[in-house]
Amino acid sequence: MAGSAHLGIGCRLFFDFIPVKGDFMQKKWLFILLTIALMISMLFIPFRTALVFYDGKTNNQQAFLILDSGDYFGITFTHSIHLTDVVEKYHITDDNKIIQYEMIYEEFGIGMPNDAMVDEEFEYIDGKYHIKNMTNEFDYLNIRNGKKVSNHRLSWGNSDERTDVHTVPFNDYFIPGNWYKLEVKQMSLFEQLKGVNIHE
Secondary structure, three states: OHHHHHHHHHHHHHHHOOOOOOHHHHHHHHHHHHHHHHHHHHOOOOOEEEEEEEEOOOOOEEEEEEOOOOOEEEEEEEOOOOOOEEEEEEEEOOOOOEEEEEEEEOOOEOOEOOOOOOOOEEEEEOOEEEEEEEEEEEOEEEEEOOOOOOOOEEEEEOOOOOOOOEEEEHHHOOOOOOEEEEEEEEEOHHHHHHOEEOOO
16 A cells, blocks of 8 residues: 555656646556556566575575476486486476485495385386485475586476486586575566576
8 A cells, every 4th residue: 555655646746747738648657657667566576487596605596597397407416436427306396396206326335325215116227226206305405516526417308208408517607616505486587687597
């Protein structure tokens, strides 16, 4: 109500300086004013789903990846001990949650599971271990871009296929050794203009 009252007062003051007469011209100027106000307000309305990367220390937005509900993304990193690739695959839900549904790796050892949990599937395919049917749910992820072995990669694809169709190195966007918080949210156009859009 207060916002409407201020808009009404602003309009009346605005019209006092318009050197025209008649209801028609006043309605025309009101329409123009409201159109401009609507266009400005649309800059701040969240409307796009994105995977957003925040600096782990400052919580400042660093970059974002435009996704749709149901889309899949993966994070691949080189294990610092085994020096083999580990792949973690996720999809996003309608309520902006992150679900890990698969993990792929080549060596058992530090940080690597040696079996599947209840209701998960454990398979050995072409020299790699796959844990499938995972249902690990996260509000956000904390990811450290490798420093000693800096070879993280981000992959993503659409909801119609579970293959990674786009891939970029973390080092194209993020500092080696730094921590980042990954969160799914609805972004406004203004927020998109502030960050870096990740693309292949």
